[in-house]
Amino acid sequence: MVGIDEKLEPVLAEVLSRNAGEGEFHQAVREVLESLGRVVAKHPEYADHALIERICEPERQIIFRVPWVDDAGQVQINRGFRVQFNSALGPYKGGLRFHPSVNLGIIKFLGFEQTFKNALTGMPIGGGKGGSDFNPRGRSDGEIMRFCQSFMLELHRHIGEYVDVPAGDIGVGGREIGYLFGQYTRLTNRYEAGVLTGKGLVYGGSRARREATGYGAVYFVERMLATKGASFDGRRVVVSGSGNVAIYTMEKVEQFGGRVVACSDSNGYVVDEAGIDLELLKEVKEVRRGRVADYAALRGKGAYYVDEGSVWDVPCDVAMPSATQNELTGKDARTLIAAGVIAVGEGANMPSTPEAVRLFQEAGVLFAPGKAANAGGVATSALEMQQNASRDSWSFEQTEARLAEIMANIHDTCAATAEEYGAPGDYVLGANVAGFVRVAEAMTALGVI
Known part of the structure; x- marks a missing residue:
């Protein structure tokens, strides 16, 4: 993690001044601006024409x-x-x-x-x-x-x-x-079927949309692991959360040969060394609308529930934070690093604090930021829009194949962009720069908007 280029410091100061008290927004803007110093050095026109200021201001x-x-x-x-x-x-x-x-x-x-x-x-x-x-x-x-x-x-x-x-x-x-x-x-x-996505299949929804965010995060991390000659196969995995994203993250991890040993909700977490029983978890969460404590009570067989501490206290090879923003702190990162974590993939939006991200990167832990790793959900929503526009419906296999292709492209774009801008292996910088450049090019072409 680097500081903000001096050309961009006025942009951050303006954001902080105009959006007082909005800590999460300040954090998100700061993280992107920290990645853009190399961009404005290569493309000074982006800083000179107030483009970045406009990107930071909602329409x-x-x-x-x-x-x-x-x-x-x-x-x-x-x-x-x-x-x-x-x-x-x-x-x-x-x-x-x-x-x-x-x-x-x-x-x-x-x-x-x-x-x-x-x-x-x-x-x-x-x-x-x-x-x-x-x-x-x-x-x-x-x-x-x-x-x-x-x-x-x-x-x-x-x-x-x-x-x-x-x-x-x-x-x-x-x-x-x-x-x-x-x-x-x-x-x-x-x-107007295309006005909302995530719809039920009987009224215009897309197959694999429910699974897409979790599946996509795992596809991204699997490809990231492959750059180091590793994979999910045989790995211990901890997933925070137990909602839609977390459940389908666990499902795809299992399909890739990993073993999910813990998950959580806002009250506590459950540890199941035999591996989370997904069918039981789906019954508890999706049918009964229960809590992970209910899963532990029904599961037996060595599963146990903890209502204190953090799910990141459970040792793992791969951590997949999939609950909410800023859930994985610097303290949690130190615990995971000490236990030997090799990769972190964000299934939620900005679930790791800036300190946690810095610690992972300094320790050489592979880190997949949410704006890249969890893009599978919105990508499949766009596929749902495509199907709605053509009055078509694709099979699960066809949709998942497109999802896998999109996530591979996102990974490779982030990796290549990080390499191009002198930060090989830095997926945070790669994601921020690649996303920014595409938006910036479009806004420049459209004039002052």
Whole structure:
């Protein structure tokens, strides 16, 4: 990790000044700017024409009230967000997050990251993100439906298949996408399948979309390991989280011969030295909507639950943080390094703190940043848009083959870019620079926008 080039220091100062109190957004911008010193040295026109300042400023920020009625007949009020960050490459594309932690700064950080992530896919999609501070946990299907309908009552004014195409994220799965899409069709009086991705198969969804983020992260890390003559085969793996991304990360790790020995949720983590039983975990999480403590109780056979400490206390060869931002700290990184970790692949968005990233890189641990490693989800969303536009439906095998090809291309682009800019093996720099250059070239071609 290097400091920020002096030409870019005013950009960061302006971001910090204009976006006070938005720590996650500041962190995301700083990380990208730290990678761009080599770029502005090679392309001084990017710094001279305020291009970078424009890339750091969202095109549009929408905040709205979401009133809804709970099962007790009480009116509840939440806040909705949609940040349309950059459309130089195509319509805004990015998920919706329903979680109590959601605020404007978090949505801006996610939208900023999404812009470069989407650019890395090579597909014609811009960057955006949205969500609400609504907490779906413990809510009935009726309450979630009423919230989603109220949320879409405002959001529908700002989206469309050629404008902005949301998808799911934390707290927004197939159930929520269904309610949102149903309300959109009702409000617009048209069946615009390409307006949302992550849809159910019976109404325009894509096979392999549910699996894509987790699968894609594993494809990326497997290719990264191969550069050192290694693979997942026979490796101990720890995956944080136990939601959609984590579950399908575990599934693909198993297919590549690895053994996932621990996973977590917001309450604690479970260790299962025999390997996480994925069918049981899916039953607990997707059917019963339970917790990993329930998995441990049902599993028996030596599995145990821990409600203190960190899942990163469990020794492993490969760590896959797949829960949320800044979950893997410097302390966790030191623990993993001492235990012999050889690779880290981010399945979530910015799950490792800057200190953790620095420690991994200094220790020679292979590190795959989220904007590259977890791009499989949005790439497959773009494939869903492609199918919707052509009124077509692909097989699971066809879609997964395209996913594998896209992730290989992203890996190779990041590796080649890092090499080109004098930092071989630095996937953070490679991802940041490759994504930035593609967006910058498009914005330069389009004039001052």
